[in-house]
Amino acid sequence: MSSQVDYNCIRSIEPAENKTTTSSSTASTSATQSTVSITKNSLDAYLEAVRILLVLLDNVITYPHEHKYRTIRLENKTIKEKLLALQGFNQLLKAIGFQRLANEYLLPQDASLERIKEYRDILHKRREFWLHDHQHENEAMSNDESLSLKSIGMMDSESRVSGLEATRPYKERITYPRVLQTPNRFLQSLELFSDAVMQYEDEKLLAFGLKLIPIDDLTQKASEKLLGFQEVADNATNATHQSTSSCKEPCIRDLILVELVNWFKNEFFEWVNNVPCKICGSEEGNLRRTQKEDDLRVEVNMCCGQETKFYRYNDIAQLLVSRKGRCGEYANCFTFLCRCLDYDARLVHSLFDHVWTEVYSENQMRWLHVDPSDNVVDSPLMYQHGWKRSIDYIFAYSCDDAQDVTWRYTNKHKETLTKRNFCSEKELIEALLTIRRKRQAHVTDERKKALNQRCMLELIELTVEREPTENELKGRSSGSLTWRQSRGEHNFTNVSI
Numbered sequence: 112m113s114s115q116v117d118y119n120c121i122r123s124i125e126p127a128e129n130k131t132t133t134s135s136s137t138a139s140t141s142a143t144q145s146t147v148s149i150t151k152n153s154l155d156a157y158l159e160a161v162r163i164l165l166v167l168l169d170n171v172i173t174y175p176h177e178h179k180y181r182t183i184r185l186e187n188k189t190i191k192e193k194l195l196a197l198q199g200f201n202q203l204l205k206a207i208g209f210q211r212l213a214n215e216y217l218l219p220q221d222a223s224l225e226r227i228k229e230y231r232d233i234l235h236k237r238r239e240f241w242l243h244d245h246q247h248e249n250e251a252m253s254n255d256e257s258l259s260l261k262s263i264g265m266m267d268s269e270s271r272v273s274g275l276e277a278t279r280p281y282k283e284r285i286t287y288p289r290v291l292q293t294p295n296r297f298l299q300s301l302e303l304f305s306d307a308v309m310q311y312e313d314e315k316l317l318a319f320g321l322k323l324i325p326i327d328d329l330t331q332k333a334s335e336k337l338l339g340f341q342e343v344a345d346n347a348t349n350a351t352h353q354s355t356s357s358c359k360e361p362c363i364r365d366l367i368l369v370e371l372v373n374w375f376k377n378e379f380f381e382w383v384n385n386v387p388c389k390i391c392g393s394e395e396g397n398l399r400r401t402q403k404e405d406d407l408r409v410e411v412n413m414c415c416g417q418e419t420k421f422y423r424y425n426d427i428a429q430l431l432v433s434r435k436g437r438c439g440e441y442a443n444c445f446t447f448l449c450r451c452l453d454y455d456a457r458l459v460h461s462l463f464d465h466v467w468t469e470v471y472s473e474n475q476m477r478w479l480h481v482d483p484s485d486n487v488v489d490s491p492l493m494y495q496h497g498w499k500r501s502i503d504y505i506f507a508y509s510c511d512d513a514q515d516v517t518w519r520y521t522n523k524h525k526e527t528l529t530k531r532n533f534c535s536e537k538e539l540i541e542a543l544l545t546i547r548r549k550r551q552a553h554v555t556d557e558r559k560k561a562l563n564q565r566c567m568l569e570l571i572e573l574t575v576e577r578e579p580t581e582n583e584l585k586g587r588s589s590g591s592l593t594w595r596q597s598r599g600e601h602n603f604t605n606v607s608i
Contacts, residue, residue, distance in 0.1 A: 115226040116233055118393060120206040123199035124161075126154040126241060152197050154241060160197045161238045163189065168207075168231040171218060181218040183209065206230075237392050239381075277313050281426040282406075284310040290549045291542055297533040298542045301506060301513065305546050308458050308508045310427055311450045320431065320451035326367075329374060333366035362474030368454065368481070369488055375445050376486040381435045386421050388414035438484045442466040445483035450510075457509035459516065463500040469507050469516070471565070477572060478507070480519070491519045492583040499586075503530040511554050512562060513546040515539065518573040 170180040183190055183204070194200060205211070207230050208222035218227075277284065287306045291298060310316075340361055384394040396414030403409070410421040423439070424430050430444040442458060446468045449456035455471035457478075467482040480491040487493065494500045502521040507514045521527045534542075551559055 115223065116229050117206040118233075120199065120203045121230075121233060121237060122392065124152060124157060124197050124203055125237065126152050126157045152199075156193070156197060158238060158242060160194050160200060161234055163194055165231060165235060165238070168227055168234075171227055172224065172231065175224055176220075181220075183216040185214050185216070233392070233394075236387060236394065240387060240392065275319055275428060275431060276315050277428050278315045279313065281310065281428065284313055287549070290545055293538075293542065295534055295538070298538065301542060302546055302549075304458075304460055304506065305508045305513045305550065307425065308446070309510060311447045311456075312510050313427075316427055316431075316447070317451050320427075320448055323379075323431070324371070324448060324451060325374065326452070329367050329370040330363075332370045333363055336366050336369075337361060337363055362472065364454075365472050365474055365479070367452070368449075368470055368472075368479070371448070371452070372445065372481055372483050372486055372488060375448065375483050376441075379434060380441055380444060380483070382441075382484065383421065383435045383437060385410070385412045386419040388417065388419060439466045441484040442468050442482075445481070455509065457507040457512070457514075459505060459507045461494070461500075461505045461520075462503055463494070465494065465500070476565075476568060478516070478519075478569065487582070490580065490583045492522060492577075492579040493585065495521050495523075496579040496583050497585045501530065502527055504533070509550075511550045511558070512566070513543050513550065514566070514569070515543060516573070522576040522578065524574075524576060 167180070167183065170177075174180045183194075185191065185195070201211070204216055207218075207227060209216040209218050285307045287309065289299075289302060291302050293299065385396050387394050388396055393414055396412035396419060399411045399413045399418065401408060401410055404422075408423040410423065412419050412421065422433075424433060424436070425439075425443065427444065427447045430436065430440055430447075433440075434444075436444075443466070446456050446458045449468065449470055457469050459467045459469055459480075467480070467484070469478045470481055471477075472479050479489050481488050482490075482493075495502050502517060502523075505515075505517040505520050507516045517527060517531075518524055528536075531539075551562065554562070
């Protein structure tokens, strides 16, 4: 499905982009300066107007059936002076779907929420561009016209993160002797993924990452939720005159985890469909090729006749600087931050092109599914039933274990078994046991005993097939509408935790 966004309307409200050129003429004794302006809106006015509009659109998306959030009153001073005063803003509102009435703009109930979300996402990206990237790009290009987009993007990121240092270079942090003696490339990849998560255990990076987490704020919010649960339980006890002590109340650590993923998704990390096109600002360019630059995978996209590069970082030290990416970068960075808070956490890879996290709950004595890119906790069947993905192999990797967790993410075990043909089940089990021994080679006997007990309980849990919950029937929310549609994952209407 094609985009529902009118990019001309979005560009029409943006600030003047001054391009000064010097021209000489035989009829003139001196050079003249000519300035080309796209619009006359100032940068500050643009940033404030779009900020207000984003709030309005978020309210519509959050409360789609509330009439008051679908109405923009023209007599409102803020709306009149900061929103409608901008050149091109009336046309933009109409493009989004608002209808002009006598004293207000009204968004009809049948207006497409998907279109509103798409406008919201693009306006947010364009505002971020003018707020950050545009300024740094102009400064960089004035010094050196040949600076790459990669260098320009890193200038802003490096300015906000100082003192970042790893104990060892990235390659050394993920390179370990191979123990699997097999020509099977699929099995070889399991060991490589297992080695890669060892970068999370770098002491200097862990100390730095811990400083980035607003743990006091997260703990306060979690404590407030815990008090709420306790009040509900007390009220239920008083109402029924029966003790509810058998109902286990949530653990503060589990609630902090919920707050952590919410903070990470909404404040710390940013989703990138593609690097925005310099001409139209769209992130929907066509992938032209994938190439390697210094062992780094780079996606080269084409839009408006120009190439843009999207660098796919795996190094945590790089991700703490860029704080941008798609599900792989989200899960990689989030799993590391969980380790900073001393959670037992593992990175989860699937063969259907998605990556997420699992965190062990000491209180519940089980692994919790956490998808940081969608801000979802404990909904493992959502990929099969909500995203409509085919489940075959899913593996989880931590600093002291490797596990086949496929069965947590499907309730059709027999059907899933028929799809697994990269190796025999016996070969797979032997490979995982070998990797596990490698990871636990320097683990204490006490820790090994605890890990073995945990593994036995998990294996029992993985044998259970259950029906999906309502939340697990929903589609994907992360990524632009066009990007999700290309993957068949666009039916998500609400994120639940």
